[in-house]
Amino acid sequence: MLKRTSPSGGGRHPTEGILLIRKAIGNIKEGNYAYDTETHSLVKLDNSNIKLDHILPEGTDFSILFTVCPERAMWRYRDIRAFRPMLIDIGHVIETFKLLISKASYNLIKGGITEATEVAEALGINWMEEPAFNILHVGIEKMNLNNQNEIYTPVFLKKLVNRESSYSALNLLTNPFSWIKIKNGVIFLNIIYPEQRQLHLNISDLEVLTHCLPSQRGDRLTDIKNILNSVNYYNEDPEKRLYNLINNYGLIPESIAKGWYNHIAKWSIYGWYPSLLQHAHTITELSYKKNSSLYEESPRREFENLENSLMKRKTVREFENDIVTFESFKNIIDSIFPITEGLSLNIYIVAFNITKIKNGCYKIINKDDCWQIKKTGISLNRKEFQDLAIGQYPASAGAFNILMINEMDVSSSKKYEEQFISLGKLGQRICLTATREDLGVFLTPAVKDKALFEKLGITQYDRCATYLFSIGVPKGER
Structure with a gap:
């Protein structure tokens, strides 16, 4: 049986670490690596040619990106609270690396969840499939911290915000990263991803969102023309109401939304869908201070043995x-x-x-x-x-x-x-x-x-x- 330096809830060990080497260290060449437990070695990844200079701090020799494979824990713990132990697991692993980095007397800049997600997406790692939660930037020599207060908006979210030039011929689906709240008789749609929005809905809007849910039979037409023909908008301007949903991400082009629904499926099957919504809310808290973190730390004590x-x-x-x-x-x-x-x-x-x-x-x-x-x-x-x-x-x-x-x-x-x-x-x-x-x-x-x-x-x-x-x-x- 493999022994681990960090514990994990139920022995599931969902945490993964990706080593991003910017400058050759000894005989380890520049590139991105994963650890192979069977051969006890680093394996170079296919995405090693992707440049991350626009994200990583100047002076970084290597970074460690921490992601999780939630399905390792999902199948055993089919409970909404099981997301918490997975986060605790990550903390155990991060602390191990921080103690080792401190012992080596290297310089450390710690990133947060949004920055880690930005790096993961740049590497082609989809946050719905394998969420990223932290990144540590390490400099063997002194690092440049001049840009640590720079306000940064993740590129992967900027790309999603760019709207299609025309929706008239597109099929649309209800955004799965949204939820409905009724307060004092008023209906609200809360959109979490790709941007946080809140819309005031009327009954006709609610009909549209219901109509545009994915059809099991595939026989529901959800282009703008057919939506307008299927929903009674009473005395209001139907196109204005419909485009309000589209422009605020209540409705998403089917070509994009189908991918989202496919990723969400397993989160839903195991009862983890609310946890995915929670994490989507986290990564869309858009701006963050580049190369800074949520909490300030004192230097770690020397850990003997x-x-x-x-x-x-x-x-x-x-x-x-x-x-x-x-x-x-x-x-x-x-x-x-x-x-x-x-x-x-x-x-x-x-x-x-x-x-x-x-x-x-x-x-x-x-x-x-x-x-x-x-x-x-x-x-x-x-x-x-x-x-x-x-x-x-x-x-x-x-x-x-x-x-x-x-x-x-x-x-x-x-x-x-x-x-x-x-x-x-x-x-x-x-x-x-x-x-x-x-x-x-x-x-x-x-x-x-x-x-x-x-x-x-x-x-x-x-x-x-x-x-x-x-x-x-x-x-x-x-």
């Missing part, structure tokens, strides 16, 4: 009933601070077997990058904790648990996705530090939210996301 921890890391599902020293516990908590990735974290500890700490539930209080542990007075035994972790036995079997609960900033789709990725980054530091301490980790984002938050006295449970870690001595290793 990094390579050894990466090679030894594994997810543990059985633990010994052995005590864990306070020193090991402290080192693990230290790995979370001071770099909390811009998250608004509440961190709880459920202690079962730690020296110097009585069994019970505690809250970590962090002030000026100095943390303290405070008893909450909440009682939680192993059986109760297992129930709160939806019955997962390993979640309650370690010497102690860490509960990272983030108060989600939902002011934008991009922030929403970035925060789950950031939880994964913190999770990877916890995993590697625990491994260095010869401890094992079981981790999961799956908990009974309402019941857990009520137990902890958290009221805004619908705006919080949890990442749970059970840590202890692995079975059979002492």
Whole structure:
């Protein structure tokens, strides 16, 4: 069985990394590469001749583009919330690369989701098939950051915005990246992609959108002439209403829309369609500061024995009933601070077997990058904790648990996705530090939210996301 340096929900490992080398490094020539697990080697890709100078920062020696193959997770986890663990997975992998880049003393510029999508689309990677979520730009020497505040609009979205010169002879289909909302008796169409728009609809507009849904029989005529003949516009100007839908992307030329529907099919089959809409909303938050990112970071601490921890890391599902020293516990908590990735974290500890700490539930209080542990007075035994972790036995079997609960900033789709990725980054530091301490980790984002938050006295449970870690001595290793 292949061993991985990063954990993944259900062992699905949907994250892919594409290495973009701009300048030859040793005997590795300029080009784009993927990692082949069977041969343990880099394989040069066919798209290596595509130039990315208009996107990559000046001084970049190589970049690492992170994409995901969602179908690896979809077929097993047919649940809308399964999109979250996939984002957490990406965070684990990104953190591994950041720690290695820091250890090598290379310079790093981190990009965001929109920039990563721009690079992926330039390479011919369709975001509906294999979404991109992050890109790291690395310079072996000093990099030029003069353009880091340049406001940039992705080229792939600009291309889509260019409209057809004439729609009169085209068949049209309803945009699958749109949804209808009714508020106070008023009907709105919210378009997400290729641009974010909101339209006020009347009943006739609704009839048009229904008429232009893809027909299973293929016998529905959806050119402008036949739409006008099929829909009663009452006393309004029918062409004006129809072109309002067309010009605002409510209706899309069939030649384009059919491709979208084909990509969307598998997202719909597995129940992930709302997650695709969420991600479409993220990438159409058009402008971003080129070569900057959502959150600022402090420099990473030097991580001792990094390579050894990466090679030894594994997810543990059985633990010994052995005590864990306070020193090991402290080192693990230290790995979370001071770099909390811009998250608004509440961190709880459920202690079962730690020296110097009585069994019970505690809250970590962090002030000026100095943390303290405070008893909450909440009682939680192993059986109760297992129930709160939806019955997962390993979640309650370690010497102690860490509960990272983030108060989600939902002011934008991009922030929403970035925060789950950031939880994964913190999770990877916890995993590697625990491994260095010869401890094992079981981790999961799956908990009974309402019941857990009520137990902890958290009221805004619908705006919080949890990442749970059970840590202890692995079975059979002492």
